Amino acid sequence: MNTNVLEGRVAVITGGSRGIGLGIAIAYRAAGAHVVIAARKAAGLATAREELLRVKGDGDVLTVVANAGEPDQAEACVDQTMERLGRIDVLVNNAATNPYHGDLLGLDLPRAEKTVRVNQYGMLAWTRFAWQAWMGAHGGAVINIASVGGLIVDPHIGYYNATKAAMLHMTRQLAYELGPAVRVNAIAPGLIKTELARAVWEARESILTARLPLRRLGTVEDVANAALFLASDASSWMTGQTLVLDGGATALPIGVEE
Ligand SMILES: NC(=O)c1ccc[n+]([C@@H]2O[C@H](COP(=O)([O-])OP(=O)(O)OC[C@H]3O[C@@H](n4cnc5c(N)ncnc54)[C@H](OP(=O)(O)O)[C@@H]3O)[C@@H](O)[C@H]2O)c1
Numbered sequence: 229m230n231t232n233v234l235e236g237r238v239a240v241i242t243g244g245s246r247g248i249g250l251g252i253a254i255a256y257r258a259a260g261a262h263v264v265i266a267a268r269k270a271a272g273l274a275t276a277r278e279e280l281l282r283v284k285g286d287g288d289v290l291t292v293v294a295n296a297g298e299p300d301q302a303e304a305c306v307d308q309t310m311e312r313l314g315r316i317d318v319l320v321n322n323a324a325t326n327p328y329h330g331d332l333l334g335l336d337l338p339r340a341e342k343t344v345r346v347n348q349y350g351m352l353a354w355t356r357f358a359w360q361a362w363m364g365a366h367g368g369a370v371i372n373i374a375s376v377g378g379l380i381v382d383p384h385i386g387y388y389n390a391t392k393a394a395m396l397h398m399t400r401q402l403a404y405e406l407g408p409a410v411r412v413n414a415i416a417p418g419l420i421k422t423e424l425a426r427a428v429w430e431a432r433e434s435i436l437t438a439r440l441p442l443r444r445l446g447t448v449e450d451v452a453n454a455a456l457f458l459a460s461d462a463s464s465w466m467t468g469q470t471l472v473l474d475g476g477a478t479a480l481p482i483g484v485e486e
Contacts, residue, residue, distance in 0.1 A: 235260035243323030245272035247422035251448030296323035297346035306357040321351035347391035403468030411467040418474025441476030
């Protein structure tokens with residue numbers, strides 16, 4: 229792929245201060261985009277901004293303190309982006325929350341509402357504001373970071389996974405509703421070595437990877453490469469789809485232990 233595939237374009241990335249979101253921001257900077265990263269904590273955003281400017285010194289890196297689950301903060305971020313950079317070509321709905329581990333029937337309403345608010349309604353609100361401000365009239369690409377958990381059953385994080393499954397469905401629905409101006413696609417990562425998932429992978433990495441066809445966990449670069457493809461014109465005839473990046477975890481025979 230041409231290295232400057234996003235030259236001059238503006239990309240907004242929620243949860244862009246670390247992990248997968250920062251990895252995507254780095255890939256987009258390297259491809260020539262101006263990037264806007266949003267997260268809840270200013271300190272993390274400031275550190276991420278320095279890292280992004282080291283990737284490429286020219287062009288803009290805007291940081292915005294915004295909770296993905298607060299629509300007024302989403303709108304304010306989009307407004308600031310339009311004031312400073314004048315366009316929004318790419319939106320990556322990456323921020324998510326997972327406040328509950330346990331079986332579905334044990335889930336309380338406050339944590340259920342928080343999960344839906346950030347993971348499910350959040351992606352809708354950010355997409356709506358980006359559409360209204362720029363994309364509806366000028367086109368663009370929306371990329372939703374879901375999870376392979378949206379396709380499978382897990383003993384501990386079923387509700388989080390249900391919101392990720394909803395993201396996959398809304399990706400298709402929005403592709404239908406927002407075409408032809410805007411393409412909407414999703415990425416469903418398997419286990420990626422970030423802080424969010426450290427408790428899952430750190431002590432058991434060799435066990436977890438032994439059964440994977442590709443024998444390793446994912447990296448933020450694996451996801452960033454796919455997100456770059458989905459943001460670029462290389463995927464211009466693709467919408468409503470989900471790229472599963474899981475090292476082959478969902479390509480295993482059912483009931484076979486090794
Ligand atoms: N890591 C995995 O194995 C894995 C697998 C499948 C899917 N995913 C998905 O990938 C995405 C990123 O995960 P990650 O592993 O990169 O997480 P991470 O390393 O914990 O990073 C999360 C980022 O999102 C921000 N954030 C968290 N809650 C937010 C909120 N309510 N509003 C705005 N920003 C928020 C964080 O900054 P602040 O704390 O400052 O807000 C940070 O920038 C999520 O959608 C996750 O569900 C991850």
